[in-house]
Amino acid sequence: MSEAPELVTFFKALADANRLKIVGLLARQPYSVEELAAILDLKPSTVSHHLSRLAEVGLVSARAEGYYSVYMLDQSALEATTRGIFSSEQMATVVENVDMDAYDRKVVDDYSRPDGSLKTLPAQRKKLEAVLRYIVEAFEPGTRYSEKQVNEVLSRFHEDTASLRRELVGCKLMGREGGGGEYWRNE
Amino acid sequence: MSEAPELVTFFKALADANRLKIVGLLARQPYSVEELAAILDLKPSTVSHHLSRLAEVGLVSARAEGYYSVYMLDQSALEATTRGIFSSEQMATVVENVDMDAYDRKVVDDYSRPDGSLKTLPAQRKKLEAVLRYIVEAFEPGTRYSEKQVNEVLSRFHEDTASLRRELVGCKLMGREGGGGEYWRNE
DNA sequence: AATTTAATTCGATGAATATCGAAATGGATG
DNA sequence: CATCCATTTCGATATTCATCGAATTAAATT
Incomplete structure (x- = not known):
């Protein structure tokens, strides 16, 4: 009533x-x-x-x-x-209306320059992962990328593309085939 | 702990x-x-x-x-x-430290003159009873009083001793023996 | 040791609210 | 119907408290 x-x-x-x-x-x-x-x-x-x-x-x-x-x-x-x-x-x-992803966004924002590139890579694990979750969205799900294409995309965020590649795979945000050249966005 | x-x-x-x-x-x-x-x-x-x-x-x-x-x-x-x-x-x-009897005291206080007599008898049942509970304390438990003695005590509070007597007995604050003269304070 | 980073503490400020007195409301009583 | 009485409402005030920014503390990495 x-x-x-x-x-x-x-x-x-x-x-x-x-x-x-x-x-x-x-x-x-x-x-x-x-x-x-x-x-x-x-x-x-x-x-x-x-x-x-x-x-x-x-x-x-x-x-x-x-x-x-x-x-x-x-x-x-x-x-x-x-x-x-x-x-x-x-x-x-x-907790219905709380913004669960606000932390990730804040971290990305804190580390981003106006042009979208990253000032530095976060040293803290937790923050690095937040940034990685953001970066991985630049890849299409279901698409296969060569290492060269991956570096191309990653370079928009930071010059240290090797570290980014390694961390993305390490966090299982991206997958890699064989020793060589194929990458894809997971899940 | x-x-x-x-x-x-x-x-x-x-x-x-x-x-x-x-x-x-x-x-x-x-x-x-x-x-x-x-x-x-x-x-x-x-x-x-x-x-x-x-x-x-x-x-x-x-x-x-x-x-x-x-x-x-x-x-x-x-x-x-x-x-x-x-x-x-x-x-x-x-409710450990609340003063349960404050209401009774306030009522008695509101109706009392400086000399201890009552300005009027409360018309409200609830307040009358608070006053009666106060008045009955003027009698010794275990003592028997004649009607004359009862009136003597009650007259200190109000001239209408008959009403007070009747109400005290009606509320079972006092007891009365037979048709006649013996009163005592209950409980 | 020096530096970085998160957390805490502190002081100040603005908003919420507990409390009161005065006025208005609404039943009950005569 | 006029009055009385408890309650409620309203406006004002004082206190409590959420929030912030600045300064301090604590901890860990270099």
């Missing part, structure tokens, strides 16, 4: 000492705003604000009773949410 | 969109600060800050690897904490 409450909203709702106390109190019995305010030494308006944040994520609900609106904890919602907090679906949702 | 991290600290650690994303990413594989910074489009110093807050509550830990310090999620800590979050012990701890 309701929208999908962002996981972070749920945590924010509980990331306050007084709101946690409210949950703890309501776990024992229902209370009116006025009572909670007295117990927590806060003004009613403040407690009302806290309760509305807890209600936002479905943790508490109010029932009118005489003059008062009596709040109670939704025990089942609490348990249901708790159980699913770190499920793989939740985790997947959280 | 470690200190008790306040529950609120745990929630605060997760009450941030970027920290949640970090947890989600580390649930898949370890990452260095630099990589997380690139993926989340944040500066390394910011990511370092987030990681230290997560480490504070034991959710992540770092391992040195070459130049990098590679962070990983402590899956077992995550599950352990999640399981115990809303246990009754946790809830008890949260």
Whole structure:
């Protein structure tokens, strides 16, 4: 019946000492705003604000009773949410819109000159591999290249084509046939 | 083996969109600060800050690897904490230092004059009962009082001693013997 | 040892928010 | 229907905190 409450909203709702106390109190019995305010030494308006944040994520609900609106904890919602907090679906949702390839792009960008050539080859393994994954895209999948053609392409990136060739094959980004001249882009 | 991290600290650690994303990413594989910074489009110093807050509550830990310090999620800590979050012990701890009787005291205070007498008798049931719980303490447990003695005591609080007497008995705060004259404080 | 590189710490800044008081709302009561 | 009372809403304020840049630390490679 309701929208999908962002996981972070749920945590924010509980990331306050007084709101946690409210949950703890309501776990024992229902209370009116006025009572909670007295117990927590806060003004009613403040407690009302806290309760509305807890209600936002479905943790508490109010029932009118005489003059008062009596709040109670939704025990089942609490348990249901708790159980699913770190499920793989939740985790997947959280990282849903993150840009996994941003690191590779940043590395390539850091090492590239405006004309697309590389200032140097990264010394760090991890960064070198990021650059190699970028370079290999300059080759067509399913095409066979002679060593000369490979060097031709690689020279656009860096003069040390021999190192690039060796690393590309070493990382299995490219394959090589026999002792000799045939290369291709893997996968 | 470690200190008790306040529950609120745990929630605060997760009450941030970027920290949640970090947890989600580390649930898949370890990452260095630099990589997380690139993926989340944040500066390394910011990511370092987030990681230290997560480490504070034991959710992540770092391992040195070459130049990098590679962070990983402590899956077992995550599950352990999640399981115990809303246990009754946790809830008890949260409300450990709250003043449960503050509401009664506030009501009594609101209705009391400096000399200890009551301005009026509360019309609201809930508040009247708070006042009655206060008044009944003026009687000794285990002692028998005549109606005259009861009125004597009650008159210090309010002139309408008849109503007070009736309500005290009605709420079972005091007991009465037979049709006549004996009263005592209950429990 | 000197240099490079990543991580951390520190100080500052801007945004989010807990809290309050005052005013508005909305039921219940007489 | 007028009043009362608890609650809620609103505007303002003060605090907390996420973020950044600069400076420092730590570690590893040359």
